[in-house]
Amino acid sequence: MNSGDRPPHLSLDLPPDELVARMEQMRSWLQKQNELPPAIAPPVDRFSRIEQQLMKNNYFGAGEVMMPQTYIGSPKNSSSVPLEELSRVSISEMMLRKVHKGKFLLCRSVAPMIRVVGSQTVVEDPDGAITDLAIYNFPTTGPGSSSESINKLFPIGTIMAVREPLLKLGTQGGDPLIRVDSISDIVFLDQNDSVCFGIKWSFPLNSSPSPASAEKLKIVGNNHFARGEWLLAVFAYSKGLRLDKDAYLLRSNRAETYLRLSYYSAALLDAQAVLSNDVVDSKSRWKAQCRAGKALYFQGEYAAARSMFQEAMMFPEDEDSKTWIKRIDKREEESNLGRYDWRNIYTESLKSPHIQHIADFRGPIEVKPLTGRGGGRGVVATADIGVGQLLVVEKPFGSMFPSDLPSGERLGSFNLITKTVDSTCHTVLISKVMERLWGNPECHSAVFNLFAGPEHPTPSSPKTPSFPDSGIQFPFRSAVDIDASHLEAVVSYNAFSPQPLVALETKKMEKTKSLETPSALYLFSSLFNHSCLPNAQWTCFGNIMVIRAIKPISTGEEIYISYSQGPGSIEERQKVLQKHFLSGCSCSLCTDDRADGAANCQRREDLGGKLYEVSSIAESRRLLRQMESTYKSTRSDLRPEMFPAKHRLAEVIRAELKSSYSRLPKSTLQSRVKEAVAFDIDALRNAGVTIEDQMPAANQLVPDLDIVMLISDYLAIAVNFLNLDDQVRAKGWVKAAELAHKTGLGGDKTLFKLLFGKVVDGMGIREFVYSVI
Numbered sequence: 001m002n003s004g005d006r007p008p009h010l011s012l013d014l015p016p017d018e019l020v021a022r023m024e025q026m027r028s029w030l031q032k033q034n035e036l037p038p039a040i041a042p043p044v045d046r047f048s049r050i051e052q053q054l055m056k057n058n059y060f061g062a063g064e065v066m067m068p069q070t071y072i073g074s075p076k077n078s079s080s081v082p083l084e085e086l087s088r089v090s091i092s093e094m095m096l097r098k099v100h101k102g103k104f105l106l107c108r109s110v111a112p113m114i115r116v117v118g119s120q121t122v123v124e125d126p127d128g129a130i131t132d133l134a135i136y137n138f139p140t141t142g143p144g145s146s147s148e149s150i151n152k153l154f155p156i157g158t159i160m161a162v163r164e165p166l167l168k169l170g171t172q173g174g175d176p177l178i179r180v181d182s183i184s185d186i187v188f189l190d191q192n193d194s195v196c197f198g199i200k201w202s203f204p205l206n207s208s209p210s211p212a213s214a215e216k217l218k219i220v221g222n223n224h225f226a227r228g229e230w231l232l233a234v235f236a237y238s239k240g241l242r243l244d245k246d247a248y249l250l251r252s253n254r255a256e257t258y259l260r261l262s263y264y265s266a267a268l269l270d271a272q273a274v275l276s277n278d279v280v281d282s283k284s285r286w287k288a289q290c291r292a293g294k295a296l297y298f299q300g301e302y303a304a305a306r307s308m309f310q311e312a313m314m315f316p317e318d319e320d321s322k323t324w325i326k327r328i329d330k331r332e333e334e335s336n337l338g339r340y341d342w343r344n345i346y347t348e349s350l351k352s353p354h355i356q357h358i359a360d361f362r363g364p365i366e367v368k369p370l371t372g373r374g375g376g377r378g379v380v381a382t383a384d385i386g387v388g389q390l391l392v393v394e395k396p397f398g399s400m401f402p403s404d405l406p407s408g409e410r411l412g413s414f415n416l417i418t419k420t421v422d423s424t425c426h427t428v429l430i431s432k433v434m435e436r437l438w439g440n441p442e443c444h445s446a447v448f449n450l451f452a453g454p455e456h457p458t459p460s461s462p463k464t465p466s467f468p469d470s471g472i473q474f475p476f477r478s479a480v481d482i483d484a485s486h487l488e489a490v491v492s493y494n495a496f497s498p499q500p501l502v503a504l505e506t507k508k509m510e511k512t513k514s515l516e517t518p519s520a521l522y523l524f525s526s527l528f529n530h531s532c533l534p535n536a537q538w539t540c541f542g543n544i545m546v547i548r549a550i551k552p553i554s555t556g557e558e559i560y561i562s563y564s565q566g567p568g569s570i571e572e573r574q575k576v577l578q579k580h581f582l583s584g585c586s587c588s589l590c591t592d593d594r595a596d597g598a599a600n601c602q603r604r605e606d607l608g609g610k611l612y613e614v615s616s617i618a619e620s621r622r623l624l625r626q627m628e629s630t631y632k633s634t635r636s637d638l639r640p641e642m643f644p645a646k647h648r649l650a651e652v653i654r655a656e657l658k659s660s661y662s663r664l665p666k667s668t669l670q671s672r673v674k675e676a677v678a679f680d681i682d683a684l685r686n687a688g689v690t691i692e693d694q695m696p697a698a699n700q701l702v703p704d705l706d707i708v709m710l711i712s713d714y715l716a717i718a719v720n721f722l723n724l725d726d727q728v729r730a731k732g733w734v735k736a737a738e739l740a741h742k743t744g745l746g747g748d749k750t751l752f753k754l755l756f757g758k759v760v761d762g763m764g765i766r767e768f769v770y771s772v773i
């Protein structure tokens with residue numbers, strides 16, 4: 001590689017504009033590399049390369065701290081041709097920068113696996129030629145996995161076929177390597193597979209042989225299971241089933257292990273296979289009955305799950321089918337009636353964001369083709385919808401939270417599609433989604449039916465694959481072809497950052513903790529289009545998406561959510577819109593901002609950045625006036641940037657009041673308190689709250705603001721009015737808080753107490769608040 005061939009340098013500390021420019025350069029550099037003609041690969045010395053890998057393994061094994069970098073949206077190839085239709089290619093025949101279409105590489109690992117972002121090893125072909133092999137996105141090899149566990153998955157001697165391999169040099173040079181991004185491109189083989197018939201490996205290999213009976217492999221599997229090594233257990237049971245496909249105990253154990261991995265389709269298939277076997281003993285039949293029931297339950301097939309548990313109850317050994325049936329009753333109530341125990345869901349979400357026991361719900365809405373929308377669809381109302389009405393409750397297809405990452409493990413992830421730096425959670429989410437698809441192949445069509453930008457057309461007749469061979473070949477080969485590049489685009493265009501609902505005091509603590517943001521993919525909620533002034537609002541209880549109407553919506557009307565959650569400043573909104581390739585939003589807020597002119601918007605943004613640099617009332621007032629002057633006088637009250645500005649002025653007034661409290665006469669004190677509260681109220685007016693007589697108008701609509709912050713603001717204003725002996729207005733603001741809670745969170749009083757109990761206590765207004773609501 002000469003210096004002209006070098007990729008542009010990307011690092012996380014570059015200024016934002018420079019970073020975007022470099023990412024664009026990187027994208028074209030990678031594109032150009034892709035277009036270069038194939039070249040002969042430099043030779044690699046077998047012995048020194050293996051030696052080097054062993055040394056690297058010791059080095060990485062010692063826990064060297066590093067921040068690996070990765071690129072989302074770089075060109076990636078994935079095969080969709082069945083192995084049987086491909087012919088074998090040898091390493092010496094392979095060319096650099098070439099996808100070997102119509103070919104597969106038969107290889108086996110000859111060195112330990114090392115994890116960087118993907119897992120890298122050295123493989124040989126039957127002729128004894130070697131090359132590096134890097135496998136990305138393989139389940140259980142991501143952050144938190146140890147090199148020991150990865151090497152148990154890929155022990156030396158693992159025989160694999162790589163479908164339609166691409167040989168390339170890394171962006172930083174080094175030895176040639178085959179890079180596999182889609183787990184469906186790897187097929188695990190053993191010497192008895194037809195592909196290996198007649199194959200002789202040129203070099204002997206010192207690898208430990210696999211146990212040679214199903215019974216022994218069951219014991220290996222059970223040992224892995226006992227240690228919580230689910231995938232290793234699955235591989236051991238599967239090897240046993242290869243030797244004896246009727247070994248139903250292995251299949252039954254594998255069903256349980258698949259449940260632990262959330263591979264529900266695979267679990268169901270195994271449990272059903274056990275049930276259809278006539279020689280199965282009663283206890284195993286009961287277990288299979290329960291396992292099938294659990295798989296169906298987690299797939300949301302509640303009626304079928306109920307029948308499974310009802311049958312399981314007939315067995316003498318039955319323990320907890322009754323509990324499962326009760327759960328099913330609850331889930332059916334949730335999904336049919338939209339009746340949820342929000343307090344309980346909130347409490348569960350505080351223990352772990354990954355909520356297990358909850359059903360999906362859809363209100364009176366449907367997906368319809370809509371012109372002028374990227375992806376061509378949107379969500380519309382099928383009936384008139386009232387304010388606060390529940391529209392969607394949805395479990396994610398995949399989700400990653402900062403708490404799922406081992407401490408200190410972070411990736412520098414450059415997304416070349418959105419030109420943003422992605423959070424580690426967002427990057428790892430891609431592997432999570434791939435894994436979920438691997439174990440639940442029938443979800444392929446739903447995932448790939450999501451909008452993936454102009455480079456990946458939305459399939460018009462998506463296929464619905466499943467395990468074709470009673471799951472005997474899985475997990476050695478995937479039941480579904482997963483296009484890694486398409487999946488990266490799906491996740492980039494559709495993932496949400498689900499900040500879980502928490503009380504104000506926790507929110508304040510978390511703000512100071514981590515910059516890492518969660519990421520999740522929702523298959524239905526992804527179909528909502530954006531508006532900066534939406535008629536629906538999304539909130540997350542842990543990883544559960546909840547969408548409610550915040551305005552009345554008529555039948556046939558499109559329902560929008562705000563991708564940026566809250567109007568925010570024009571710059572904040574534009575950042576989000578750019579990420580979604582929305583060139584110009586047509587909402588009235590964006591139209592008004594455009595009419596103000598770019599220079600005024602920029603000045604407003606700059607002034608807004610100085611809010612916390614000033615600390616005197618006079619300076620704060622000046623800043624406010626300057627910001628006001630950037631809006632056309634004809635604009636409505638909706639001026640989102642004035643919301644933090646006026647709040648800040650109120651804060652400054654209060655701070656000054658505190659310091660001169662003892663010196664001021666009562667009347668001056670009162671007028672200052674009144675002045676501060678007037679600014680707080682005006683701030684809310686500018687955020688979209690309709691104010692009448694210094695109170696939210698009766699039946700006011702709740703603006704699309706962080707609901708916990710909004711309600712806390714209302715309560716704080718109520719305290720101020722109490723201090724001013726104005727019970728009527730204080731009551732008005734508590735009532736408004738109650739209404740906001742009903743609109744945004746459903747109105748459960750016990751949930752209100754959990755979320756705002758400490759705020760209310762801290763303000764000393766407990767009795768007053770609970771006497772009003």
Ligand SMILES: C[S@@+](CC[C@H](N)C(=O)[O-])C[C@H]1O[C@@H](n2cnc3c(N)ncnc32)[C@H](O)[C@@H]1O
Nearest residue numbers: 372373374375376377451526527528529530580
């Ligand atoms: C998460 S998808 C929303 C669903 C999408 N319309 C579909 O058919 O799958 C996000 C994409 O929808 C399009 N989109 C969202 N809001 C839009 C709007 N207000 N106007 C036009 N296109 C919009 C953009 O192309 C955006 O990248």
